[in-house]
Amino acid sequence: MRPGSLAGGAAALLLLTTACMGGTAEPGKDAAAGYDPNATVEITWWTGQTEEAEKVAERLAAEYHTAHPNVTIKTSTGAPTTDDLLTKLSAGFTGGTYPDISYAYGSWAGDLGASGKTQDLSEYVQQPSFGWTEIPEAARQTATSGGKVIGVPALVDNIALIYNTKLFDQAGLTYPTDEWSWDDFRNAARRLTDAKTNTYGTAYSVSGSEDTTWHLWPLLWQHGGQILDGTKPAFNSDAGVAALETLRQMAVDDKSMYLDQTDERYWRLFNSGRIGMMLSGPWSLIELKEAKLSYGVADLPGFNGDHQTVSGPDLWVLFDHGDANRAGATRAFTTWLTSAETDAKWNLAVGNLPLRSTEASTPEFAAYVKEYPGGQKFFDNLANAKQARPTAPGYEELSRNVGDAIAEVLQGKSTPKQALDAAAKKSADALVN
Template identity: 50%
Template sequence: MIRKLAIVLAIVPALGFATACGGQSGDDGGKVKVVWWHGQTEAEGQTLKDLADEYNKSHPGVVVDPEVGTTNVDEMLQKVQAALAGGEPPDVAYMYGSWSSTLADTPKVVDLSSMVKDPSFGWDDFWPAAREAATVDGKVIGVPSVVDNLGLIYNKKLFDAAGVPYPTKDWTWDDFRTAAKKLTDPGKGVFGTSYVVTGDEDTVWRFWPMVWQQGGSILNSDGKTAAFASPQAVQSLDLWRAMAVDDKSVYLDQNGEKFLPLFYSGKVGMEMAGPWAMRDLADHDVDYGVVPLPGYGGNHQTISGPDNWVVFDNGSKRAQAAKDFLAWLTKPEQDARWSLGSGNLPIRQATSKLPAYKKFAEQFTGADAFLANQDNAMQARPSIAGYPDISAKVGDAIDQVLLGQATAQQALSGAAAEADKILAKG
């Protein structure tokens, strides 16, 4: 199964490396070779191999060579970094959307702006937040490979046992807190909900929608100072502090690996999670439902964590062959085989109109709800080089508050001061 791949940040230097002799040999028996690091294994990797084989048969002048690259996509940036330094980068690689600003700084990343502007590519058919996450200062550094969003997944059995009405699309965060308290049963080790307190982006991205829902921002409009220590943000984090410290209705997952298994086993009633959980939910035979995130004032904005296929420059012939391949790979028919086959949402809106999506939605409870929730993904995290460092400061602040070590105002103000220092360095 493809897990959520967009939430892990790597804090690394910009990839401004010189490469030797143009990279790997692009000749394969007179054909143009495209080395494709996709990072997928098992069924997902086989699907991509089958797609490459199909493309090669219909494009006799090209050989797309699919390789895993790394079995841990968290390490793909470092792996590509080393390949760039050694002069042998892949032509295409699967990269987290959170790395966009770093990738934009290397001259070896091919700007795909002209490709996506071609009407035949259908750029407007990709989800807005995914397009925004792939664009840095007007430069398109990749095309979406996976899209997702955060919704609220709830365990119907636990709600029924506690006599609590199921969540609705109109829920507020106060409704959420009330339900979490009623679902919590210390004697049975049951919690109303959970929160990841790892201090990384898995912690932080769950918080940003609450800020956006109230009209807040991560940075000020000029992008030079932090805006996340606002009264609205403090109110949101205070709610989580009250739930975790006062109500004791939140399971605090300090390694980020336990919250979903606990939900599958009936020990947590509600989770902020995404479509990546649907396959495991089906495997564990959980009776569950999906609604948008609770909101403020009727605003139910969510956050999307899209990842990208990124092209590296190994010469004009190989770069063009890589772009042609991606244009084919991301067409709705191929998208249906890759995205839906791996249990993810379609990367294109047109894919959801195909019979393959209808079959997918019948197989996975909540697919339609997550698809509709894409409309609530209205903005993306800042595509700036300092975001990973800023995120780390915010993650630490959230952890301190939920663990009862600081107030929301203290923690967010401290993180904002540190963020301003990071931004001042450019």
């Protein structure tokens, strides 16, 4: 999940909610029961990718068709941007024009799972040949909604601390380590901040998007808190208040935190040498390479020695059209696409972390680490992604409410307790429904 990956607008949520009332998948029925692997079939793949990655997807689809001439894969981005896919899927549910497989942000899993249109892959992925446990646990949890596996992780990532070595050297500071506390982080942010040069120690998105929200979750978990208690909001606990207070001190008291209204500006400022530290993911390595910036990567700062991070895995969600051959062919293609061999041609080729642990010893991963310094650290940091964001219907709305609460607090308009309590109250009904 990259900066700017919004949780989805209200219009998209409304469309999806409407579609959810008309689900057609039969509970307990295997969508691929009776699948004939030799049947001639066409499946539709919405990749949700940028132009460059879409070309890679098209080449892979052609490669699969060459090996399986009876399967034609109709490939497209699916929507103008990845953020638009949820709206397009929602409209497709209503009109019967949804794809066989689509890219989806992990934060959409709860609402897509509730649509009644997804396949249940729970038994399928447990087949030994699939290698389900080679994929990080947090990503596997994200692919599970309503007690069933609705897709396969398409991308895995996490958040770590990226720092500008030049700014640290100029300030006479030692570089961050994997053992840093949030106090260490705060102290460094203060010393890196220079109002005369408009340089900030760190940055945070206050756009109210999922990029705003998910950066809070590691601090919440490190303090022993939870996002939900069953289906009830629990992020406004003492742990949640303490987590948000940590950020508030830097933004309001120290003024060492650049507040980004767009999700886009803070990483650009980091790349131009105006921000000393940012909490970001492996997607940033691509831009850092282009910026030719001297940087380092360390684990997230921790609380009481807990350095948990958050993973924002995206998914390949598989849909049911009541056609066993389409369902079976889609499963077979997804299995091939997410295999260690093919993933090296996909995720590693476009600058993402490898999907499976078994790729760590491949030449492709060695080349990735060499091309993107810090890539090994992000790969190792997957072990610190011990929990997943909820995949319950209503997380979309919860995320927007929490994002707005964080933005209010960091801009000095509310206290952590007041803002999180208000967000919990707003989110309660959405989670029940």
